[in-house]
Amino acid sequence: MAIRPCRDIRPGEKMRQIRNTLLVMALGLFPTLLFAQNPPEGVRLGLRYQPEYLPKLVVLPFAAQTGAEAMTQPVSGIVRRDLDYGDRFELLDAGVGAVPGATVNLSLWKERGADWVLEGELTPGDASGSRLRLVLHDAVYGRVRGEYTFALPAQGDPGFRLAVHAASDEVTRWATGTPGPASSRIAFVLQARGAKEMYVIDYDGENVQRLTNDGSIVLSPAWAPDGRQIAYMSYASGVPYLYEMDLASGRTRVISDRDGLNATPDYSPDGSLIAFATSVAGNTEVATIRRDRSGGVQRQTTGRGSDSLSPSFSPDGRRFAFESNRLGEPHIYVMSVGGNDARLVSDYAYGVRSYNTSPDWAPTGEKIAYHTRINDIHQIVVVDLADGSRRLLTNEWWNEDPSWGPDGRHLVMSSRDRDGGGLFILDTVSGRIRPLLRGVGYGLPAWSPALLRTQSPAVR
Amino acid sequence: MKPRLVFALMLAAGTVAGCSCCPPIAEAPAPAPARPPVDDGAAARARADSIAAAQALAARQAEERARMARAQEVLTAIVYFAYDSSQLDAPSEDILRQKAAILRANPSLELRIEGHTDERGSTEYNLALGQRRAESIRTFLVGFGIPQGRLSTISYGEERPAVQASNEAAWARNRRGEFAITAGSITTVPPEVR
Numbered sequence: 154m155a156i157r158p159c160r161d162i163r164p165g166e167k168m169r170q171i172r173n174t175l176l177v178m179a180l181g182l183f184p185t186l187l188f189a190q191n192p193p194e195g196v197r198l199g200l201r202y203q204p205e206y207l208p209k210l211v212v213l214p215f216a217a218q219t220g221a222e223a224m225t226q227p228v229s230g231i232v233r234r235d236l237d238y239g240d241r242f243e244l245l246d247a248g249v250g251a252v253p254g255a256t257v258n259l260s261l262w263k264e265r266g267a268d269w270v271l272e273g274e275l276t277p278g279d280a281s282g283s284r285l286r287l288v289l290h291d292a293v294y295g296r297v298r299g300e301y302t303f304a305l306p307a308q309g310d311p312g313f314r315l316a317v318h319a320a321s322d323e324v325t326r327w328a329t330g331t332p333g334p335a336s337s338r339i340a341f342v343l344q345a346r347g348a349k350e351m352y353v354i355d356y357d358g359e360n361v362q363r364l365t366n367d368g369s370i371v372l373s374p375a376w377a378p379d380g381r382q383i384a385y386m387s388y389a390s391g392v393p394y395l396y397e398m399d400l401a402s403g404r405t406r407v408i409s410d411r412d413g414l415n416a417t418p419d420y421s422p423d424g425s426l427i428a429f430a431t432s433v434a435g436n437t438e439v440a441t442i443r444r445d446r447s448g449g450v451q452r453q454t455t456g457r458g459s460d461s462l463s464p465s466f467s468p469d470g471r472r473f474a475f476e477s478n479r480l481g482e483p484h485i486y487v488m489s490v491g492g493n494d495a496r497l498v499s500d501y502a503y504g505v506r507s508y509n510t511s512p513d514w515a516p517t518g519e520k521i522a523y524h525t526r527i528n529d530i531h532q533i534v535v536v537d538l539a540d541g542s543r544r545l546l547t548n549e550w551w552n553e554d555p556s557w558g559p560d561g562r563h564l565v566m567s568s569r570d571r572d573g574g575g576l577f578i579l580d581t582v583s584g585r586i587r588p589l590l591r592g593v594g595y596g597l598p599a600w601s602p603a604l605l606r607t608q609s610p611a612v613r
Numbered sequence: 614m615k616p617r618l619v620f621a622l623m624l625a626a627g628t629v630a631g632c633s634c635c636p637p638i639a640e641a642p643a644p645a646p647a648r649p650p651v652d653d654g655a656a657a658r659a660r661a662d663s664i665a666a667a668q669a670l671a672a673r674q675a676e677e678r679a680r681m682a683r684a685q686e687v688l689t690a691i692v693y694f695a696y697d698s699s700q701l702d703a704p705s706e707d708i709l710r711q712k713a714a715i716l717r718a719n720p721s722l723e724l725r726i727e728g729h730t731d732e733r734g735s736t737e738y739n740l741a742l743g744q745r746r747a748e749s750i751r752t753f754l755v756g757f758g759i760p761q762g763r764l765s766t767i768s769y770g771e772e773r774p775a776v777q778a779s780n781e782a783a784w785a786r787n788r789r790g791e792f793a794i795t796a797g798s799i800t801t802v803p804p805e806v807r
Contacts, residue, residue, distance in 0.1 A: 349772070370772050373737060392767055393740070414744045414768055417737050430741065432766075435748045437741040460741035476738060482697070483738050510735035524735070531735070553735065597736060 200548055202584035208268035208328070210242035215273035216254035221283050224275045225253070227308060228285060228317055232273065234357060235321030235335040238587065240563070240580040241328070242269065263292040269328055281307035285320055289327045299327030301609035312605075314359060319605040327609075334560040336605045340364070340374035340383055341567075341576060344594035351385055353400075356558070356578075356600070358589055364398060365389075373597055375418045380604040384408060384418035384427055395429055409442060411450070417463045420444075421470045422516075426490075428453065428473055430462030439464045439475050441490065453490065461486075465514040465521070474498070474512040474521045485512045485523050487538065498536050499523065500543060509534070511554045516602065517561025522546075522581075524553040524566075533566055535581060546581055554596065555579075559603040565589060567596045680802040687711045687806055688724070688799065691775075692750065694788040697734065697742065699749040705790075709750065712792070713757035714805035721797030726750050728768045729775070729791065731784035736771060743768030750790045765795065 212233045215225040237244050245267055254274070262270050270290040278284040288300040303320040306312045318335035325333035337356045342349045351364040351371040365371050367389040374385040377397075384397045395408040395415045409415040413432025420427055421441075428441045431450065437460035439453045454461035459479040466473045471490055476483045484507070485499035498521065499509035508526035515521070519538035524531045525545075531553040533546040546564075550571035555564045564579045571577060575591040576598050589598075690712075692705035701709065716722055728747030730739040747766035755761050776783040 370769075372740070372770075372772075388769075388772075413748075413766055414740060416740050430737075432744060432748075435745075435752065437744055460738075460745060462741050463737050478738075478741075483735070508734070510738045529733075 200545060200584065203582060205582055207241070207243040207583075209245050209266050210236060210269040210271060210328070211245040211247050211262060211265075211267045212236065212271045213247050213257065213273070214251050214253040215275060217274065218276040220277040221275040224283050224305075224308065225273075228275060228283075228305070229273060231314060231317040231357075232271070232287075232321045232324070235318055235333060236271075236324065238357060238578075239321075239325050239333040239335065239560075240583055240585055241325055241333065257290055259290055259292045259295050262290075263295075267292045269298070271324060278304055282310075283307075285317070287320060287324060289324055299324070299609065301607070303607055314355060315605050316607075318356075319607045322603070323607055323609055331560065332603065332606065334558040334563055334600075334603075336603050337559050337601045338380075338604065339556075339565050339576070339589065339598050339600050340376065340385075341590075341598040342371050342374065342596050344596070349596075351383070351398075353383075354590065356589075361590075364400075364403075373417045374599045375420060376599055376601045377420050378422055378424045378602055380601050383599075384420065384429075386416050386418070395427075408444075408446070409450070419464050419466055419473070421466050421490075422468055423470055426470075428464035428466065428490075430460075430464070436460055437462050439473070451491070453488070454495065455493075463511055465512050466490075467514050468516055468518065474514050474523075476510045476512060476523075482506060482508055483510045485509050485521065485536070487521070498538065498541070499525070499534075513556050513564075515557045515561040516559060517557075520557075520561070522555040522557060522564055524555065533564065533579070544581075546579060546584070552577075554598060556598050556600045558600045563600075565598040565600050567598055677802070680806065681799060684715050684799045684802045684806050688715050688722075688794065689792045691792075692790045693785065694746055694790070696731070696784070696788065699742070699745040701749060701753060706753065709753050710757065711806050713754050713759055714803040715799060716754065716759045716763065717757075718801040718803040719797060719799050722794065722799065723763045723765070723796035725765045725767060725793045725795045727773075727791040727793065728766065729773060729787060729789050730771045731787040732771045732774065732779065733784065734771070739770035740768050743770045746788075746790050 212229060215229040217225045233244065236242050257270055257272055259270060270292050272288040274286045276284045283305045284302050285305055286302045289298045291298045301323065303316065305316045315336055321335045322332040335356060338353050339356055340351060340353045342351055348368045349370045350366060351374055352361060353364055354361045367387060369387055369389040372386045374383050376383055381401065382397050382399050384395060386393055386395055393415055394410045395418050396405045397408050398405045408427055409429060409431060411431050414430060414437055416430045418427050418429040425444055426441045427444055428439055430437050431440050433452055436456045436458065438456055439461045441451045441453055456477060456479055459477055461475050461477040464473045464475045472487055473490060474485060474487050477486055480501060484497055484501055486495045487498050488495040500507065509523055512521050512523040520535055522533060522535045525534045530551050532548060533552050533555050534543050535546060536543045551569040552566045555566045557564055562581055564581055566577055566579060568574060568577050572588060573591050574593050576589040576595050577586050578589055579586050690708050692708055726747040728743035730742045734742065747768055751764045751766055754764055774787045775789065776786045
């Protein structure tokens with residue numbers, strides 16, 4: 154099956170939104186109401202996303218010094234799309250009258266409803282690269298909020314798009330205080346012709362790249378915190394071992410080849426440990442191993458006749474979330490690394506069937522996404538560990554295996570039957586959903602950390 | 614029956630019948646001797662006796678082959694599981710007891726136990742479920758005296774369905790334990806195999 158990135162999304166185009174706002178998801182108050190019990194026939198669970206005011210941003214046509222004119226369209230196109238996909242702004246049309254390089258009339262833009270105005274200029278840089286100067290104006294207060302000159306590699310360079318994405322993320326940081334998720338990629342597996350291979354794609358659907366070609370089964374890719382390696386499970390040797398691939402060289406090495414299962418890896422945020430699931434005395438347990446493989450395997454969970462797997466580290470690396478069927482059916486737990494304090498965080502009601510798996514701890518804080526089963530269909534839930542409240546984020550189609558983006562706001566998920574199936578990106582604040590890859594056989598997406606951050610001087 | 618005895622029997626059958634793949638000797642009599650027989654009656658009796666013996670051997674050999682085939686079938690017979698369960702039901706336990714008898718009678722045999730699930734659960738959770746099914750089968754066989762070292766386990770989770778369909782009939786066929794012989798072969802068929 155051919156990879157079909159969804160490039161039909163034009164900048165500014167409004168994505169499909171979740172329309173149903175039937176019920177406030179005050180799940181902290183009614184913990185068993187919506188998840189543990191299936192709703193009566195004919196009743197649909199509603200979603201309520203926070204109504205959020207989106208500041209309006211206009212991206213003026215980029216100017217160019219002699220020799221960089223050809224770069225303005227591709228670069229401004231990427232920046233516009235990044236700012237749209239970030240879901241932090243509503244993009245205004247600059248209009249046909251806007252002249253590149255003209256003096257910015259902020260009061261005019263303010264009258265036209267803009268909160269932010271972005272100016273860009275490209276100049277030829279060293280060697281074959283270019284330089285992108287971006288200036289973000291605060292139209293409301295009539296002043297410059299941030300400005301910086303970013304070095305860009307040549308357009309054909311593999312790092313070109315990433316460098317532009319990093320500039321877009323910095324614009325988002327100037328305006329909102331936190332960077333956007335654009336300088337990132339998403340690893341996933343694709344089933345085709347009886348095999349499952351691992352791929353990686355830019356967060357905006359560009360640059361699909363195949364990483365394995367073993368004709369075997371690859372599962373559960375996980376990114377190293379520096380984004381340079383991916384750990385994954387493969388049956389390439391005939392049995393399920395864990396491997397680590399170095400993305401620059403393509404070389405792989407074995408991380409764990411214990412008897413039985415070696416599955417579901419996750420890196421600690423400092424990159425020193427890999428947590429994974431492995432067979433111990435007939436059970437599947439979460440264990441950790443040092444990344445340099447010194448010191449042996451440390452068992453973390455004690456299931457006593459049950460299975461524990463799919464670990465996901467907290468941002469401080471001191472705790473991890475995992476799934477376990479110790480109560481009979483799978484639930485989500487949190488415990489300390491090296492501790493004995495597993496705490497249930499998904500919804501549980503005695504005697505009521507439930508199924509909660511595939512936890513992913515947000516890189517930015519006390520939130521864990523996972524999927525639950527409602528009426529035999531998987532849907533995405535986020536639990537806020539601060540108050541224990543849970544929010545249902547999807548209620549249409551089959552959605553599973555969520556993975557947080559580096560902004561801790563967007564999730565990538567696999568949706569088996571939504572618009573023909575594929576991988577989709579969900580804004581957990583607005584509910585906006587956009588397709589990343591459409592088709593059958595995509596699964597287990599893993600969103601990378603930020604792959605490039607250009608730190609400009611402090612925001613004014 | 615001891616392996617050596619079976620081997621001797623097969624050797625004997627081979628000597629008389631030529632080889633195990635040829636038709637029974639009764640349908641292909643040896644060429645007549647060149648010299649006229651001294652005692653027609655005694656020669657005919659001897660000849661009839663040897664034909665009868667060969668026929669009996671061939672029959673036993675055929676029966677043994679059938680038992681071998683049956684043992685092979687039993688050793689690799691699939692066992693099935695209920696939804697999200699690794700419990701063995703009575704028919705599965707019956708098959709596993711016969712497998713254990715074959716493994717006991719053939720100490721060189723080694724098995725790989727493959728745990729599989731249906732597609733309904735989560736991909737990763739199903740890896741653990743498949744592993745638990747394989748372990749459940751191994752624990753049962755070890756309980757019948759088979760050394761753990763002769764039984765390896767592997768989970769394929771939901772990745773290798775036997776039937777490619779999304780309905781209850783297909784799911785029931787996909788929740789299973791499969792068996793592959795990784796070393797040795799069946800030389801002795803124990804009486805437990807029916």
